[in-house]
Amino acid sequence: EPEVTQTPSHQVTQMGQEVILRCVPISNHLYFYWYRQILGQKVEFLVSFYNNEISEKSEIFDDQFSVERPDGSNFTLKIRSTKLEDSAMYFCASSVAVNTGELFFGEGSRLTVL
Amino acid sequence: EDKVVQSPLSLVVHEGDTVTLNCSYEVTNFRSLLWYKQEKKAPTFLFMLTSSGIEKKSGRLSSILDKKELSSILNITATQTGDSAIYLCAVRIQGAQKLVFGQGTRLTINP
Numbered sequence: 740e741p742e743v744t745q746t747p748s749h750q751v752t753q754m755g756q757e758v759i760l761r762c763v764p765i766s767n768h769l770y771f772y773w774y775r776q777i778l779g780q781k782v783e784f785l786v787s788f789y790n791n792e793i794s795e796k797s798e799i800f801d802d803q804f805s806v807e808r809p810d811g812s813n814f815t816l817k818i819r820s821t822k823l824e825d826s827a828m829y830f831c832a833s834s835v836a837v838n839t840g841e842l843f844f845g846e847g848s849r850l851t852v853l
Numbered sequence: 854e855d856k857v858v859q860s861p862l863s864l865v866v867h868e869g870d871t872v873t874l875n876c877s878y879e880v881t882n883f884r885s886l887l888w889y890k891q892e893k894k895a896p897t898f899l900f901m902l903t904s905s906g907i908e909k910k911s912g913r914l915s916s917i918l919d920k921k922e923l924s925s926i927l928n929i930t931a932t933q934t935g936d937s938a939i940y941l942c943a944v945r946i947q948g949a950q951k952l953v954f955g956q957g958t959r960l961t962i963n964p
Contacts, residue, residue, distance in 0.1 A: 743895075770950065782896070782941065784951035795950045830895065837950050841887060841898040 741765045743845035745831050751851045752821055760816045760848045762831030771814045772832040772842060773806065775799075782830070788814065789837070821852045855880040857944050859955035867963050870932050874958045876942030877924040886925050887952065888916055889941040896941055899927070932962045 744763045752758050764771050773785040786796045788806055803825075805817045814833075818825055828849050832842040856879045866872055876886065885903045889896035900909045902918035902925060909916050913932075918925045929936055939959050943952040 772950070774952075781956050782943075782952075782954040784953070787950040789950075797951065828894070841901050842952065843898065844889075844895040846894045 743831055743833055743843050745829075745845035745848050747848055748846065749849045749851070751853065754821060754823060754852055756821055757817065757819050758821060758850060760818075760829050760831075760850070762814045762816070762845055763812050764814055764831065764833030765843055766812070768833035768835050768843070770794075770834045770837050771806075771808070772834075773816045774830045774832060774844075775827040776830065776847075777824075777827040785816075785829075787837075794837075818850070821850075823852050826850055826852045855944070855946060855953045857942055857953050857955035859940075859942050859958050861958060862956065863959045863961075865961045865963065866932060868932060868934060870962075871928065871930045872932060872960060874927040874929075874940050874942075874960070875924065876927070876955055877922075878942075878944045878953075879923065880944050880946050880953065882947040883920065883923075884945045884947040884949075886918055887943045887945065888925070888927050889943065891939040891941055891957065892937075899940075929960075934962045934964055936960060937962045 746761045771788040776782045786800045787794045828847040830847045831845040834840045834842045860875045887901045888899040900916045905920040913930045916927045939957040941957045942955040
C-alpha cells in the first residue's frame with residue numbers, strides 16, 4: 740500500500756539552527772501539507788502546497804518557515820533559526836484532491852530544539 | 854474562530870465493551886468531517902462524513918454526522934485491545950484546504 744514517508748524520524752538541534760524535514764508524498768497525489776503537533780496539544784495546520792506553490796497557510800507559518808518541492812518526489816519543510824517552541828512532531832500529508840478526499844499522513848518527524 | 858471539541862478526552866473500558874466518542878464543531882462553512890486513529894505516530898484515516906444521518910461503517914467501527922447538532926459520533930462495538938489509540942476528529946471548511954482538528958480522545962481498552 741502506498742504511503743507517505745518522512746525523514747528524519749527524530750532530529751535534535753540547537754536553538755538558532757536551521758532544519759530541513761523531508762517528505763515523499765504518495766506518487767499520484769497532487770496536494771501536499773505540513774501539520775505539527777506540539778506534545779499534548781492538537782494537530783495544527785501549517786501549510787498546503789499545490790502546483791508548485793503555497794495554496795494556503797496558517798498564522799503559524801511565518802517567515803521562519805518555507806516549503807519546497809525540489810524535484811518530482813520530495814517535499815521539504817525548512818525551519819530557520821529554530822526556537823525552543825518549535826519542538827514538535829511535524830507531519831507531512833498528501834491527498835489526491837483537496838475537498839473530496841482524505842489526507843494520508845506520514846509517520847512524522849520529531850523535532851527537539853535545545 | 855473555527856473550533857472542534859471532542860469528548861471525553863480520555864476513556865478507559867474493558868475489552869468487549871461498546872464505546873461512543875463525540876465530536877462537536879463550530880466552523881464558518883462546514884464541508885466535511887473526518888475521523889482518524891492515531892496509535893503511535895501517523896494518524897490513519899477512518900471515515901469521512903459529508904451528509905447528515907448517513908452512517909458509515911467499517912467492521913466494528915461506525916460513524917454518523919448530525920449537521921443540525923453540529924456533531925458526529927464514532928462508535929466502536931466489541932472493543933479489542935488493538936483499538937487502544939487516540940481518536941482524532943477533524944473538520945474541513947468549504948473553500949479551505951486545511952483540516953481543523955479536535956484535541957482527540959485517548960481510548961484505552963483493558964483486557
